[in-house]
Amino acid sequence: MAKPACKNLEEIFRTPHGAVYQCNRANCFWLEFAGGISAFKASDFLHLKKQVEQIDVPEMVQNTARMADIVILNPFRSERCFVLTVTDVLNLRELLQGAKVMLDLNSMLYDCLHAMAV
Amino acid sequence: MKDLLRLRTSLTEEIETLLNEQIKVEAHSSSVYLAMSSWCNRNGFDNSADYFQKQSGEEREHMLKLFGFINDMGGRAISPEVTNIPQEFESFRAVFETALQQEIYVTQQFNRIADRCFKAKDFMSFQFIQWFLKEQIEEEYIARRALELFDVIGEEGTGRWEIDKQVPKIKYEN
Ligand SMILES: [Fe+2]
Ligand SMILES: [Fe+2]
Numbered sequence: 001m002a003k004p005a006c007k008n009l010e011e012i013f014r015t016p017h018g019a020v021y022q023c024n025r026a027n028c029f030w031l032e033f034a035g036g037i038s039a040f041k042a043s044d045f046l047h048l049k050k051q052v053e054q055i056d057v058p059e060m061v062q063n064t065a066r067m068a069d070i071v072i073l074n075p076f077r078s079e080r081c082f083v084l085t086v087t088d089v090l091n092l093r094e095l096l097q098g099a100k101v102m103l104d105l106n107s108m109l110y111d112c113l114h115a116m117a118v
Numbered sequence: 119m120k121d122l123l124r125l126r127t128s129l130t131e132e133i134e135t136l137l138n139e140q141i142k143v144e145a146h147s148s149s150v151y152l153a154m155s156s157w158c159n160r161n162g163f164d165n166s167a168d169y170f171q172k173q174s175g176e177e178r179e180h181m182l183k184l185f186g187f188i189n190d191m192g193g194r195a196i197s198p199e200v201t202n203i204p205q206e207f208e209s210f211r212a213v214f215e216t217a218l219q220q221e222i223y224v225t226q227q228f229n230r231i232a233d234r235c236f237k238a239k240d241f242m243s244f245q246f247i248q249w250f251l252k253e254q255i256e257e258e259y260i261a262r263r264a265l266e267l268f269d270v271i272g273e274e275g276t277g278r279w280e281i282d283k284q285v286p287k288i289k290y291e292n
Contacts, residue, residue, distance in 0.1 A: 010119050022119060022120070022122060024119070024120050027120070027122055027125065028122075029122070042122045042123055042125070042126040043126055043127075043192075043194060046123075046131065047194065100131075103121075103122070103123050104123075106119055106121055107121050107123055107124055110121045110124065
């Protein structure tokens, strides 16, 4: 899927399975994953990351019930619904965690640059 | 690139998680004290029942203090799930021993949080935590003094009745 047509989007992190962008106009993040792209406010984005991290992957693998093969996430304030297999969970986790590292790095750069400016 | 995370909150993910865990610990303490109050009540220790009920209220205040701080800082305070509350205790003495152990555990948790805040250079949270560390001095003191009554007064004869009478009088003068 192509990057959304908005000049204010900056790519934060990308894996073969998706990407995360930041929109500096609307102060939100765009998550591109599994053929869809959707916007999240900063707090909702972090919450989504936490939810994905809390999925019990070993349990999904061990449990033979059919229902255990997938996890459905319905983030609030989003029209997006994620239906995730084990592989999807791991891919999405990698994407969100990678994005978080880049955001933290950006925070640190920000701190340093401001310290220099003063 | 704009720092959207910082615009949202000054809490790092790590510290926010730690503070939310502490909310849970305080809520748990509050419920355990309430269970102790009930135990004391049904075993005829009225003063101790009142004392533990008051403690339970204080733990809830602690919880709300943390709750308010997280939200004030732009974080997400989580209303805790409280499970596994013991309803039975071995003896009158065991109740106070459990209470002291619980306070010691809480102190350890706050020390841990303070250490993490310091390492993360989050001095706002570090400052906030100071209040609790100071509070724990008092909490541990009172819990320890209460337990000592069992040795000082002794449990024989009317000992337990006397202990129950002394419990509410313990004060920490600082
Ligand atoms: Fe407390
Ligand atoms: Fe306490």
